[in-house]
Amino acid sequence: MHFNHYGGEAARLAADLANLTAPPGPEELEPLLAVHGIARRALTASQAEEVWAWSRRLAACFGPQDLDQRCQAVNALLADASSRPYISLHDGHPHLHYSAVDADAVAHVRAVTSAGLSYVVCYAGADRLGRCARDGCGLAFVDTSRNGRRTYCSVRCANNDAVARHRDRRREGGVRRGS
Template structure:
């Protein structure tokens, strides 16, 4: 499945923010976020401590979008995020090709990140499948991920987790055979 920058990439940013905030530390500092934002192509990523804290709170809300839930629940959650992101999408031509921007060029960096992550999740739900916003099925992992596989049936956050789970199931079967 191919996702454009403002759709799938923004949804992957949302998943990575969720995973970062679920790691064992009480809040995010600006220096914790900068590499993650750079990896996802966020241009304006210099955040104040207050902005980083607001994104930590935002990420806690993003977490509710991943994993098993009904389509109605997921849509309600994303609609709430879209409403609170309060962005005004507009078409930009700065790269000679029309594309959407979800915040103004002079927007606060945290507001921009809220706008693109909410829009990215909405894009996946509307253009792909809401079930592509998943949680790892390996016991003890539960990382959030966006399923970009061709068939949309991914259940693990990574190949490593899938392999570890397969090995654990195999060892469990061997133990029952003996």
């Protein structure tokens, strides 16, 4: 599946924000925003709190749920982002920007992440907004695989789960090492 900047990177930013486990300060958020190509990322402490609140709302868009629930969650984000998309030519090629030129970092993050999630739901498949299937993990992820059947947040979690299942089978079957 081909993901454009908003369907891929913006949705992955949404997943990374959804995976935050504690309220971050500006110093933790700014590098995360930079990795995902967010140019406007200078935040105050109160803006970091706003992004934290937004991240809790983003978290509700990931994992198993029916299509209607997911669409309602993403639509609520889009409504609250209340951005006005426009076509930009700043790099010589027309492309969409989802927040105003003078928008602050929080408004920009809201607009970009809600647009990214909506792109994935509409053009890639709502089930591509997943949660890791490994017990004890549960991290949000965007499935950008070709077949859209990813169930783990990373290869590491997939491997750890496979090893755990193998060990469980060996214990249950009484299979001894070297047999």
